[in-house]
Amino acid sequence: MSAWKDLPAQTRREFLRRVTILAGGTAASSALPALAAVANNVPQLHVVIIGAGLAGLCAAYELERSGHRVTILEADAKHVGGRTRTFRFSDGLYGEAGAMRIPTRHDITRRYIREFGLPLRKFVLSNPQAYYFLRGERQRIADAARLSRLYALRDDERGKSPDDLWSDSVVKALKSLSEPEKKDLTADTLATDKVRAYDQQSLQQLCEAAGLSDEAIELLAVTQGAETLLSSAATEHLREELLEVWTQGFDEIVGGTDRLASAFAARLRSKPRLGCEVVRMSQRSDIRRTAAVYRQRGTEQRVEGDFLLCTVPCPVLTRIVVEPELPGPKQRAIRQLNYDSSTKVLVVTKRRFWETDDGIFGGGTFADLPTGTTYYPSDNAEARDPRVSRGPGVLLASYSWGQAARRLASLPHQERVTSVLLHLSRVHPQLREPDIVRESASWSWDNHPYSGGAFAWFMPGQHSSLHRHIIAPAGRIYFAGEHASLTHTWMQGALESGLRAVREMLVAAQA
Known part of the structure; x- marks a missing residue:
C-alpha cells in the first residue's frame, strides 16, 4: 500500500485542495505537472464530455492516460476540433x-x-514590405512613421509610428504596475486596486488617459488590427503585453x-460521438451521478457518468437545460460574457x-x-x-x-x-x-450554430465580475473552453482549461 493511501482521508483531501489552489495561481507551464500530482490513486471515473473542441479532446486524452473512461458528445456531425477548422x-x-x-x-x-x-x-x-492602406493611401509598413501626415495629430504625436503610440499607452501602463500587480493580471480573482481600476477601463479609455488624441488612437487601432477592440477591457491587452504574446514570434x-485536433482524436480509445447535440444536463448529489441527454438522428438518448465536463461556448451553453438550475451568478456570467x-x-x-x-x-x-x-x-x-x-x-x-x-x-x-x-x-x-x-x-463564427461567436473577450469589469463564476464548477458539472481561461482567443486557453478541469475533477473524486 502506498504512503498516499496510508494518509487519513481528511489529510488527502486537504493536500489535493492545496495542489489545486496552488496550480490555479501559477503559470501555464505548471498545468501538466499539477495534473500529474493528483492523477494517481483515483478510482476509475466515467466522465461525460460535451464538445470535441481542443478543451474536450485534451481533457479526454489526459483522463484516458490516467486510466479513466470518457464519453465525448459532439454536436457537429462532420467535424472535431471546435474552432480549429x-x-x-x-x-x-x-x-x-x-x-x-x-x-x-x-x-x-x-x-x-x-x-x-x-x-x-x-x-x-x-512584414515591413506589406502595406498599410489608410485614408485612401497605400504605404509600406517599413515607412510607418510617414503615416502621421494622414492624420490631424498633435505636434508631439507627429512622426511617431504605430508602435511608438502603443508604447506610449499600453506598454507605459504595464510598466507602471508593480510585480504583484502584474501577477494580478493573470489571477482568477483580482486582488490589487490598480488592476481592478484598469479592469473597469476600456482600451479606448486607457489610450485617452495616456494623453493620445482621437486621431492618434484611430491610427494606433487600425494599424494594430484593434479598432473593433477599443471598447474591450484594458486588462485583456495589458495581459497579452505582459505575456509577450505578440512580440516573441x-x-x-x-x-x-486541424492536425492537432486530429492527433488528439486518433489517440483516444473512446472516439467522439458525432452528431450528438446535448439538450439537457442533470445531476443528483445524493448518488453522485450526472447525466447528459442528447439528440442523435432525431431521437433522444441519455448517458450517465460520475462527472460532466461541459466545454461548449457560452452562446451554445445558453441553449442547454440544466437540472437543477445553475447558481444565479453563474447563469448571469454565461449570459453576459462578451x-x-x-x-x-x-x-x-x-x-x-x-x-x-x-x-x-x-x-x-x-x-x-x-x-x-x-x-x-x-x-x-x-x-x-x-x-x-x-x-x-x-x-x-x-x-x-x-x-x-x-x-x-x-x-x-x-x-x-x-x-x-x-x-x-x-x-x-x-x-x-x-x-x-x-x-x-x-x-x-457568429453564424456557426455550435459556436455562436469567435472567442470570449472581456468588456470592462468582466474579469472582476464574471470570470470566477465562468470557471467555477456546479456540483459535479465542470466547465472548460477558451472562455474558461484567461488566455482568450487562443488554443492555449482551451488546453489550459481542459487540464484545469481534469485536475479539479480528480481532486473532487478524492473528497
Whole structure:
C-alpha cells in the first residue's frame, strides 16, 4: 500500500485542495505537472464530455492516460476540433477558418505538438514590405512613421509610428504596475486596486488617459488590427503585453491547424460521438451521478457518468437545460460574457502576385477598409522559391473582427467574396485581372450554430465580475473552453482549461 493511501482521508483531501489552489495561481507551464500530482490513486471515473473542441479532446486524452473512461458528445456531425477548422483546396493547398498561429510563449500547445510529432514552421506576423492602406493611401509598413501626415495629430504625436503610440499607452501602463500587480493580471480573482481600476477601463479609455488624441488612437487601432477592440477591457491587452504574446514570434502547423485536433482524436480509445447535440444536463448529489441527454438522428438518448465536463461556448451553453438550475451568478456570467465576432474570406489565386510583384513573403496588410487585415501565406517566406511564387497560393484576403465581421457575415458567400475583392483591389490591383481567383471560401463564427461567436473577450469589469463564476464548477458539472481561461482567443486557453478541469475533477473524486 502506498504512503498516499496510508494518509487519513481528511489529510488527502486537504493536500489535493492545496495542489489545486496552488496550480490555479501559477503559470501555464505548471498545468501538466499539477495534473500529474493528483492523477494517481483515483478510482476509475466515467466522465461525460460535451464538445470535441481542443478543451474536450485534451481533457479526454489526459483522463484516458490516467486510466479513466470518457464519453465525448459532439454536436457537429462532420467535424472535431471546435474552432480549429482548416479549409482544403485543390493542389494540396489549405487555409484556416479558425486558429492559425501559435505564439512562442504558448508552452502547453507546443508540448502537445511536440508529443504528437507535428511539424512547425514560422508564421510571419509582421512584414515591413506589406502595406498599410489608410485614408485612401497605400504605404509600406517599413515607412510607418510617414503615416502621421494622414492624420490631424498633435505636434508631439507627429512622426511617431504605430508602435511608438502603443508604447506610449499600453506598454507605459504595464510598466507602471508593480510585480504583484502584474501577477494580478493573470489571477482568477483580482486582488490589487490598480488592476481592478484598469479592469473597469476600456482600451479606448486607457489610450485617452495616456494623453493620445482621437486621431492618434484611430491610427494606433487600425494599424494594430484593434479598432473593433477599443471598447474591450484594458486588462485583456495589458495581459497579452505582459505575456509577450505578440512580440516573441509565432509558428504554424504544417499541413493545417486541424492536425492537432486530429492527433488528439486518433489517440483516444473512446472516439467522439458525432452528431450528438446535448439538450439537457442533470445531476443528483445524493448518488453522485450526472447525466447528459442528447439528440442523435432525431431521437433522444441519455448517458450517465460520475462527472460532466461541459466545454461548449457560452452562446451554445445558453441553449442547454440544466437540472437543477445553475447558481444565479453563474447563469448571469454565461449570459453576459462578451464574445467577439470573426469572419474570414480566403481566395486561391492562380499566381502569388504579392510575392512576384510586391515582394511580400508572409505578414499582413492592415487597412481601414471593410476587409480588415489581409494575411499572406508564410509557406514560402524562408525559401522564396520563384517556382512557388509563380504558382497558386491561398490569400487570407479578409480577416475581420467585431462590427466589420458581422457586416460581412450578413452577406451570402459569393457576395462576401465580391465585396472583399472590390475593396482589396485598391491595395492589390492584380485582383482585377480576369480569372485571377480560382477558388474561394469564407467563414463566420457568429453564424456557426455550435459556436455562436469567435472567442470570449472581456468588456470592462468582466474579469472582476464574471470570470470566477465562468470557471467555477456546479456540483459535479465542470466547465472548460477558451472562455474558461484567461488566455482568450487562443488554443492555449482551451488546453489550459481542459487540464484545469481534469485536475479539479480528480481532486473532487478524492473528497
